[in-house]
Amino acid sequence: MPNRDEASGGVEVVPVLIVGAGPVGLALACSLRRLGVSCRVVDSGAGPTPEGESRALGLQARTMEIFEALGVADTLVAGGLEIRGLVAWRGRRPRFRLDASPLEGETRYPFILSIPQGATERALIDRLEALGGRVEWGTRLSGLGQDGGGVDAGLTADDGRIEKARAGWLVGCDGARSTVREALGLRFEGTSNPERFLLADVEIDWDLPRDHGHLMLTPEGVVPALPMPRERAWRLIDTTARLDSDEPAAIVGRFDDLLRRYSPVPATSMGPATWTSAFRIHRRAVGRLRIGRCLVAGDAAHIHSPVGGQGLNTGVQDAFNLSWKLALVARGEAPDTLLDSYDAERRPVAEAVLAATDRATRVVTLRNPLARWARDSAVATLVRIPPLHRRLIRSVADLEVTYRGGPLSIEEWPPHPLDRGDGPRPGDRLPDLPSGASGGLLDHARGPWFTLFLLPGIEPPSAAAGESIRAVLDLAAGRFGEIVRVVPVVGPGGMPDDAVPTPSSSIEDPDGRIHRLLGCPGPGLLLVRPDGHLGFRCRPPDAGRLRGYLDRCLGLGAEVGG
Incomplete structure (x- = not known):
């Protein structure tokens, strides 16, 4: 206040x-x-x-x-309007496609929202x-x-x-x-690109699918067309740098000419623009x-x-x-x-x-025709390779943004016999894995607090693991109770006796799938920050190491002045 x-x-x-x-x-x-x-x-x-x-x-x-x-x-x-892919056209034929379906199951927003x-x-x-x-x-x-x-x-x-x-x-x-x-x-500081882009929001009568963006690969350059929520509305972008005018009428005329010559389907009419822009690209930071x-x-x-x-x-x-x-x-x-x-x-x-x-x-x-041909051929080949296609889509969707190596990304994670190298690392975004009737993992980590996912492992926890889990729960409920919320992920081996705070805060993982997808087949803990990125992971669970992370990296245990 x-x-x-x-x-x-x-x-x-x-x-x-x-x-x-x-x-x-x-x-x-x-x-x-x-x-x-x-x-x-x-x-x-x-x-x-x-x-x-x-x-x-x-x-x-x-x-x-x-x-x-x-x-x-x-x-x-x-x-x-949900855009679920991109089609690149060479004349009337599709040259390659990008599909957002690899995002399904990882996020509830497997699209670009226009x-x-x-x-x-x-x-x-x-x-x-x-x-x-x-x-x-x-x-x-x-x-x-x-x-x-x-x-x-x-x-x-x-x-x-x-x-x-x-x-x-x-x-x-x-x-x-x-x-x-x-x-x-x-x-x-930075640089400016000498070439100009043109942009126009217009209404077009044509039969291109409106759940995809479209690229017209023309002899003059690339002309993207992106659907907008309003019926028949599209954003057209001219990257060819052929027109040196800021006048809306000239910009609309340029797009009218491009559509007449290069549209992959007949464009029977193009209405007036609701907005136009001409700009140069700057790169500064x-x-x-x-x-x-x-x-x-x-x-x-x-x-x-x-x-x-x-x-x-x-x-x-x-x-x-x-x-x-x-x-x-x-x-x-x-x-x-x-x-x-x-x-x-x-x-x-x-x-x-x-x-x-x-x-x-x-x-x-690119202006050189041979270079354009090589570009289009390379992209068409790469997007047919599923791992590369998925990585490109995840990158555009910003799901690969990570703070690995940053000052708040710490782990105490010795090897485990059942490791498969899976799971998020400190700094990564927590994947929104389905967690049964309780929704996705991100549903448990959206509060104004740190979320501590406590995983007892796929096998029944040993007596030592049980003691460690109870110590972590005591720490989270005591000293850091106002800022850390515990969410046990109950695997097929169950939780130690008296170690589950409340049934409503738990995630049931009867087949161990969530343990495996989080890369934690044995007992461990994952501390997720309020922004949904993993800050700290530790196995086996260790209250002292968790306290050390909260104290040293975040300063949450220090006496703070005004």
Whole structure:
């Protein structure tokens, strides 16, 4: 809750000030509110993205899992269109296909959700208001300073009113032209691509399947067509760099010409565009995500090519990674050094996204006909190899994002005779494996706490294992009872006597399938962070090692000052 800071003349202090109310800032605000931390959200605009401007269009599977945790996934699915694959056309014949079916059984969102950015923002705004928050539109950051106790922000309203605001922490989610980034003196280094992309949202009468995206592999270059939720609505993208005009009529005329010559099926008519854009691609990133009590996320921290549809998704995942750490610090339950892990984990992910989208853009924009032929042949061959196809789909869906090797990813995991090398490693996202009537594993790990999956093993636990399990339960119920929730996974060998907290919190695993899929045939424990990534695993279960992880890596056992 806000309080008064006497050192600042009695100015009301909010725990977190968020600058920018796009999808990233709104996701951060919803997550903080859900975690019990009050926050203030300001934005210089008049309101969310206008309904006629679709802008960021595709939500990947991992982002949808985050939105489910925030309570908006059902609303988004109801208003969006599920894209379950991609077809590349050479003339009237399909050259290759990408199918999202490998994601089935691993996530409940085995698709890309096509939905305009404004609809995503409105769903998040509704959720924020239900959580007791709101957005202050028409309010820009006009000054920024900080000290060891907080952040002083100058806020200027559209009517000229100036306010001095005080916050414990400030997060810049204010986009590629970030005022926060500039005020912090963060350099936004990178390059710009000289070639231009064109974009138009139009209505088209044609018979292409609307549950797939489509690529027209033309002699001039690649022309993607992505279905939008509104009936007959499509987004067309021209990567050929043949038109040097920003005029909507010229852009629509260019797409009309491309469809007449290269559409894989007859396009009987193309209506006027609801939105057009012409842009060059930039690849830029900051060198650090935190300076003192100020942090940056999303496009304020990194921008890259739209090829692959990662921009909004990477930003929302920044926000989700940051929110639980910032909540612990703002509540006084962890030291602020925990926030250093935000940079250590998310900046390498952003750098990898920048590199991958840059490579993909260069491949898409090849101009040499022989190079294009080689590209198309190579992709057509690779997608026919199931393991490579699956890895590509998982990568696009952001299910392979990992924080392995990061400061919060630790394991004490000696070999076991029944090991098969399976299961998530510390830093990996917890797979949403079905767990019977209790739903998927992620259903047990969506609360505002750490989730401790306690696995007694496939065989009946020994007396020593039983003692270890009971010690872990005692630790979790005592010292860390407010932040760690235990979920026993009861295998075919059962649990030790008196070692199951409550039947409703357990997962039944009568055939040992979940044990095996988690790579834990013998007794062990997996500690899942509030963002759904595995932080620590240990076998056999060891209360001392678990306590050491919580104390040393997260600082949760330390005395924390204000």
